[in-house]
Structure formats: structure tokens, C-alpha cells
Amino acid sequence: MSLPLGKVIAEYEPRHTELVHAISDVEYASEALTALYSKIAELQTQVQAAKARFKKASERVKKREKQAEDSEKSFKFSFLRRSNTTKGKEKQNAGTQIQTPAYLEAVQEESKERNRQTELEEALASAQNERATLQEKVKECDALKIKLDALYDLIFNGPTPGFPEEDQLEQQVSAAKAVYDRVHANFNTEKQAYANIYRAEKIIGECRYKLKDALQCASTVMFASGHSVQEKETACLESAHDLALQVMSIIQEARRLSPDIRPLENLSIIQEVPSRAESGSADDFYAKLKSASSEVSRARTQLSTERTNYAGRAAVTKSVVEGAEQTLAQYKDELRSLRKGIFENVAEKSRQQSPLRTNGMHGIQEDDEDHYIEAPPPSYDYEPSSTFVSTLSPSTLIIPNKFVRQLPTPYSDDTSSPVSSSSHIWPASPASPTASIRRIRPLPRPPGT
Structure with missing residues (x-):
């Protein structure tokens, strides 16, 4: 409960x-x-x-x-x-x-x-x-x-009984948070896709430079053969092949994040690395290299366009996220302010509805342990009347014993008693009339007296 x-x-x-x-x-x-x-x-x-x-x-x-x-x-x-x-x-x-x-x-x-x-x-x-x-x-x-x-x-x-405005504002905060989470997740996806496109553009640029170096080496070999130049040419082509494979892998990952990204055209440098041995002549080999370089250049242009488009999309998505964040913050501030007011009002009412109760036996005021339990009715507490107490004030007590002196009562404030504390009272007979003193039955005598 x-x-x-x-x-x-x-x-x-x-x-x-x-x-x-x-x-x-x-x-x-x-x-x-x-x-x-x-x-x-x-x-x-x-x-x-x-x-x-x-x-x-x-x-x-x-x-x-x-x-x-x-x-x-x-x-x-x-x-x-x-x-x-x-x-x-x-x-x-x-x-x-x-x-x-x-x-x-x-x-x-x-x-x-x-x-x-x-x-x-x-x-x-x-x-x-x-x-x-x-x-x-x-x-x-x-x-x-x-x-x-x-x-x-x-x-x-959850539902707060008695405060429907708090429940309504709480639902608005939940809805605003759901919107913010959705647009923020979309923004993160767009940002990751943009990062992949930017990275692919840089790598395809390196691939293009490697193919340019290979073309330069091929043209050099056409006029002056050299073993070192051919080795450099082969190394450049292998590097371009590896870089092109990386680009295709990155673009596939980016398209899984955002299908709006256009796929790249098939690059011949990915299918096979051009080789002089497989080419009929030096001119055919040079033509293959030039065709591969043109394909890579077109792919680089396409990636540059995609990067520019996604930069604009990321900026728009970022502005949407900022707007959703501001809306959520505004609703949160309103809900926090409302809850603060409810908290303080309920706390104040609770303090007012839990007064100090009086302990009837000792007359001590003490705070109730659980101020949500109702106090007993006032008739349960006994309060003696001051008038009744004053009427029961006892008179002077006299003990008729020759060995005991008269003992004044501590409750009497009468200092002008007609009976002296130094005298002994000896009753003459039980019927002796004494107008001013209330007689008490004498104590029994000891046996043998």
C-alpha cells in the first residue's frame, strides 16, 4: 500500500x-x-x-x-x-x-x-x-x-491524485522527450553518415593521386625503360587498389545508415590491378590506367557532392535538435516549478494539520509520532476542576494520643489554629462537646492497661 x-x-x-x-x-x-x-x-x-x-x-x-x-x-x-x-x-x-x-x-x-x-x-x-x-x-x-x-x-x-495539471504537464514532458530522442538519434545518424562520406572522399583522393603517379611512371617507361620505375608503378597501383576497396566498404556502411546516399559506380581498379603482362602493349596498359583514373575522379566528384548535400542536411537536423531541446527544457522548467509549488504547499498544510498534543498524565506537550493519525476526543483527557480541589482542602488533623503531638496538615495555610502545638488533648468522654474541633475516634488502648 x-x-x-x-x-x-x-x-x-x-x-x-x-x-x-x-x-x-x-x-x-x-x-x-x-x-x-x-x-x-x-x-x-x-x-x-x-x-x-x-x-x-x-x-x-x-x-x-x-x-x-x-x-x-x-x-x-x-x-x-x-x-x-x-x-x-x-x-x-x-x-x-x-x-x-x-x-x-x-x-x-x-x-x-x-x-x-x-x-x-x-x-x-x-x-x-x-x-x-x-x-x-x-x-x-x-x-x-x-x-x-x-x-x-x-x-x-505517475498519476498524482488531486493535481491533474501536474499529470498533464508530466505527459507533455514525456512527449517532448520522445521527440527530442527521435530527432537526436536522427541527427547522430546523419552526422555519422557525413563523417563516412568525408572519410571516403579523402581516401578516394589519395587513390586518385596514386593512379596519377602510376600514369607518370607508365609514361616514363614508354620512353625510357627502368626497373625501379616499374617497381614504383606496381606499388602505386597496388596502393590505389587497396584504397579503392576501403572507399567501397565505407560507402556501403554509410548507405546502411542513410539509404539516400547514392552508390558509387563500379571501379575497374577494384576488380583487378592493371598489369603490363596482361596488356597487349604499353599503349593498352596506359589506356587502362587512364580509364581507371577517370573513374576514380568521377567517384571523387560524386562524393564531394554528397558531402556538400549532407553538410546542409546535418545543419538542418542540428537546428531541429536544438529546437526540440529548447522545448524539452521549457517543459521541464515548468514541471519543476509546478512540482515545487505543490511540494511546498502540501508540506505547509501537513505542518498545520499536525499540532502539538498534550500528555494528560504529565501535562507535557509532545509532537505526535504520526501526525496523520487523528487525536482522541477531548473527553478522554481528565482535567480536574480547580474549584472542586479547593473545596476538598483538609482541616487540621488531631491524633488523640498522649505520646504524639498535634500534627498540622501541610495542606492548611491557617497559622492561627486554636489548638496549640505544645498542648495535649485528652478527651473527657466521647460525648464531650467541642464546637470548634472535629473529633476523631480515639485509637484503641493496648491490652493490660
Whole structure:
């Protein structure tokens, strides 16, 4: 028999509170990371622009410096022609420090652009470090949400009596997840098929280069025979044969993933490796090689077209997957928010419906062990009346014994009793009238007295 919803929620309330507080501490990271991505992109653009401005400023400084040096050389030449004295040499040394206003302005501009570039690079580095921190926070938040969803599934999974909106939203989440799983599996298939086509295209390109080398060797042998050239030709043809076999195997695997891929035409290099011994003449052998090379070139063109088409299909499928993922995330957020509200409301009502009960024997307030069991009716608890207790207050107790003194009752607050504690009461007779004292039957005398 399943437990009531309130009892289950009360059992998991501490864990729920812990997860909710932990999520609230890191939930800001997702939006902050999105904003930081935009900031980083903007800073990268600004850094590139600052580098370009600094490069122009540096070129301007070099240009002004060259102009200043040319002007200085012209000044030195005219000055040395006028004076060859020591004083003229001192002026010559002083002339080396001449700097034009245009040069100084260019240097200042370069320094300013350098400082601006440094500031932007530091800001970019700081933003990138902050990005790493926020990414860790986002991962932590996602992990906590997964744990919270698992807790909610443990409590609310299946029909929840009294909360039809939760059941409806739960079905929507299940449907959205089914759609996401289907399109994601389709995307993985398309991606794997694209990877196979891309790999086959690269291998068929290598096969084409091997056939080109074999054609070059065959043409060389036609004009100048050589054993080493024929060995290289044979090695190239065998390599081309092996590569063509790999291509056919990869394409067959890709077509099993996606039947829309067109099959390749039959390649003669796969059927047999061309041989000089089987050819009638060198011209026939060269023609076979050329025909095989043309077939491989056409196959490479076909694979290139297939790769381009599948790149577009993969992009479309990826966008569909992203849309399904966003829809699923939206439904999950709504379901999580709804379940959180239900959880907190039921927990609050459970606390209000389980007040502290009073122990009738000891007058101690204690929490009920199971607050889902109803308390007994109030008539079961005995509460003595204060008025009745006051009317039963006993009077002073007097024991008629000569060896025992009068004992006042501890319940009496009367300090002005007419009977002194130091006197002994000796009854004259059982019928002796005493108006103010209640007589009690005397104790029996001992035998022989």
C-alpha cells in the first residue's frame, strides 16, 4: 500500500530544502554566462581593432622618424660645410637629438594605442577567466537540477491524485522527450553518415593521386625503360587498389545508415590491378590506367557532392535538435516549478494539520509520532476542576494520643489554629462537646492497661 502524499513529502522535505537552496545559489550563472559570451565577443572585436590602430600608429612613427632622420642628415651636412671646428662638432652631437613635432605626436599616439590595447587585452583575459568559473557553476546547477528532478520523479511520477495539471504537464514532458530522442538519434545518424562520406572522399583522393603517379611512371617507361620505375608503378597501383576497396566498404556502411546516399559506380581498379603482362602493349596498359583514373575522379566528384548535400542536411537536423531541446527544457522548467509549488504547499498544510498534543498524565506537550493519525476526543483527557480541589482542602488533623503531638496538615495555610502545638488533648468522654474541633475516634488502648 502506497504512503499518503503528505507523508512522503514530509519525509523528503529536508533533502528538498537542501537542493532548492543549493540551486538558488548558482542559478544566476546561466544568464550571466550568456551575457559574458556577448561581452567576450565584443572585447575580441575591440582587441582586433586596437591591434590594427596600434600597427598603423607604429608605421606612422617609423615614417615620421625616417623623415626626421632625413631632415637631420640634411641639417648636419649643411652645418658641417659651414664649420669644422670643435664647436661645430658639439653642435653636430646636439643635432642628433632633434625631434620634429610630427614625430613627437606620432610617438604619443602610438603610446596611447599601446595602452588601450593592453587594457582591452587585460579585460578580455579577465572575462575569459570569469567564463571558466561561470561554466563550472552552470554545470553544478545542471547537476543539482537533475537531482531535484529525480526527487520529484520519485514523489510525483505517475498519476498524482488531486493535481491533474501536474499529470498533464508530466505527459507533455514525456512527449517532448520522445521527440527530442527521435530527432537526436536522427541527427547522430546523419552526422555519422557525413563523417563516412568525408572519410571516403579523402581516401578516394589519395587513390586518385596514386593512379596519377602510376600514369607518370607508365609514361616514363614508354620512353625510357627502368626497373625501379616499374617497381614504383606496381606499388602505386597496388596502393590505389587497396584504397579503392576501403572507399567501397565505407560507402556501403554509410548507405546502411542513410539509404539516400547514392552508390558509387563500379571501379575497374577494384576488380583487378592493371598489369603490363596482361596488356597487349604499353599503349593498352596506359589506356587502362587512364580509364581507371577517370573513374576514380568521377567517384571523387560524386562524393564531394554528397558531402556538400549532407553538410546542409546535418545543419538542418542540428537546428531541429536544438529546437526540440529548447522545448524539452521549457517543459521541464515548468514541471519543476509546478512540482515545487505543490511540494511546498502540501508540506505547509501537513505542518498545520499536525499540532502539538498534550500528555494528560504529565501535562507535557509532545509532537505526535504520526501526525496523520487523528487525536482522541477531548473527553478522554481528565482535567480536574480547580474549584472542586479547593473545596476538598483538609482541616487540621488531631491524633488523640498522649505520646504524639498535634500534627498540622501541610495542606492548611491557617497559622492561627486554636489548638496549640505544645498542648495535649485528652478527651473527657466521647460525648464531650467541642464546637470548634472535629473529633476523631480515639485509637484503641493496648491490652493490660
